[in-house]
Amino acid sequence: MDMSAPLLEAGNLVKTFPGVRALKGVSLMLRRGEVLAVIGENGGGKSTLMKILAGVQPADSGEIFLDGQPAEVASVPDALARGIALIHQELNLADNLDIAANLFLGREKHRFGVIDKPAQYRAARQLLEAVGLEADPSALVSALSIGQQQQVEIAKALSLNARILIMDEPTSSLTTRESEQLFEVIRDLRAKGVGIVYISHRLAEVMDLADRVTVLRDGANAGNLEKSEISHEAMVRLMVGRDVSRFYPHKSGEPSQPVLEAEDLRTPAYPQHGLNFTIRAGEIVGLSGLVGAGRTEMMQTLFGITPATGGRLKIAGNILVPQTPLEAINAGMALVPEDRKKQGVVLEMTVSENVSLASLRRDQKAGLINRRAESDLCREMIGKLHIKTPDGKQLAQFLSGGNQQKVVLGKWLAMRPRVLLLDEPTRGIDVGAKQEIYQLMEQLAADGVAILFVSSEMEELLGMADRVLVMHEGRMAGELTGSGLNEESVMHLATGGRYSTSKSTCN
């Protein structure tokens, strides 16, 4: 074995999914006893890269070298045999079994098919010691905290003699204390010569832990930072890119009446942070943040799906904290949810039945469906939103994603909302339909509707929003507007930067 060659080297990896080029030739290098942080925006290609390295899915082209030798990682067992282990964001443990059973799942120590429990417990105890987990190997995994479960996963990887450990957002569900314990384990492994690929959104962690940083952007390498070069600013600059900021003509919203005012609003997901913001009639406000920042949770609380645990909400002048979606709707709100196929449309119902679902109650005649109103509404919305469907009797499941989204929008336009909440409204839909949805948003805002939209697409956010609210780990990290609103400042706040004043931009 050539000890001077890097532990892992990947060159020019390409991966295409139907309609998307997830990786456009990415390279990466990992040395022995090193923590390499891989960072980038949502959709930058980090997860795809990790899955390829761990054998979860093969690359379309490109090469991987282990210890300087070309290697093929065709499957997960293949990767494990070569000493590469991936620790997923979601843990893969059977929580009804004890720790030892999980550690040796599929390769139990046995005699004639009977599990040799004492031997297994002995071996497990050693492994747990190595990762610093003080727990009895016979304890059920379900009794462990998330952080401890993660340590079990790491122990399992070590028991497979992993030399390369890939960790995908390992701290996303850990408490601060648990995170610190994890870092200790990571430093310990590094000292033992294990190479660690560490994916994280949290730049503070990266600064703490990483020996080097590789930045991905739009499925390509955006740059590398050596230990001495790592800083919050440098990482953000690479994640965003210098050349991207394209300014769209903002409509200058004239000051108007506040329609949605949140005062110390507490969501069940992050009850420790009170949220404050105001949205005015005719305004389009973007809501940004990384995955898990609490954006969707806030939208669901505003709409009464997971009612607020505290705080005040003023909707069109009325103080009301919606306890059910119906209360929110009656107050003039509408929500186009994130998961279109599960929460937006009823796939097995017709376009017409979907469009009328919210307004049936209003248009009823003594409990009966007003069929005239239903078919008029359906015709109106198909025309107005250009829903591509043979007729209103088509089942929603046979429409394209963009047209399904228009059906959801049609359902809410029928209610003439004063506040429109959109959660990733253009995710997974084609460019043409996207354009139409943008136009619709503009038009609604011009009619005085207050719009709050969540988006992970920077261009969309900057192009559409008059103002952008940024969330980070459940709190409102800041608000950006005017000249202070640019990719870098959004990214800075979203990754946990502390200042929210407009900073000078780099382009």
Place this chain on the structure above:
Amino acid sequence: MQLKKTLGITLLLLAVCLLTASLSENFLSSYNLENLLRRTALFGIISIGVAFVIVTGGIDLSVGSVICLAGCGLPWLLTTQGWSLPSALMAVALVSAGIGLLHGLLITKLGIQPFVVTLCGLMMYRGIARGFTGDQTVGFGDGFKGLRSLATGRIELPFIDGFALPAPCVFLLVIALLAAFFLNRTIYGRYLLALGRSEEAARYSGINTGRMTVLAYVLCSCLAGFGGVLFVLDVNIAQPSDCGNFYELYAISAAVLGGCSLRGGVGTIYGVLIGAALMQTLRNMIVLTTRHQHMEFAIIGAVLLAGVVADELIKRRHLRRKAVRSLREESTPA
């Protein structure tokens, strides 16, 4: 799609009728037809109740035991306890509705699976009936002739000699019309269908899905209670250990045969009626034409399985064709 589905089972019912008529001259006798219609009506009523629950994506296994509770409770209250008729009927109605309410609340508020909740009900209500009757047969004896005619009565039809319509058919007709109207014409029926297909999407549209689900279980138990009363009025006696036994399975089978999907959201009242009729006609055919009456469940089970498999195959072909068509439409420039 819906129409085609019910058309298929209607044709199957006609085929079974023709086959039985050709094998046994007794089938078309007015005595047999009246009996068949009466049983179809009784089972049709409870099947409609179960269909409401199935449309929400749930299940009610307790129907047979609710029938037992109501069927034993009414004669017990009237004869052994000496209650007046109105108060006894009121008590049966309230208990039936209360059972449905309990099921619905346990399922929606506590999130317990419908299967488990109603399985417990299946065991409890029959047990309770056996308890208060001391596991003894209860009945009306020679009394309550007027009341009993609700189930045993025959309505002479003009123009048809020798054949009279069994009274329960009138109840079934009224209940079926009301149920179909509710499901297809009221906003609440639409809500039930929507939440059966996607509870989440319905909830996100402002529908109180919990309340609608509770309503479905209440309707189901009420119809089961009413069915139980009609059953005991029909045969005059009820044996607590046997009354209504397995009837939940007849009812679920009828609903499934009639096109209800246990996944929820799909079903027509007409289909359920035809399903109930098919179950009873099959049973009638076995009784009339073979000496193997103990094979009843085997044959009904096989027919049900064949029906469900055929339905699945047809649905797959239908979906595939539709997907291909919509692909073609999308690829042609507008």
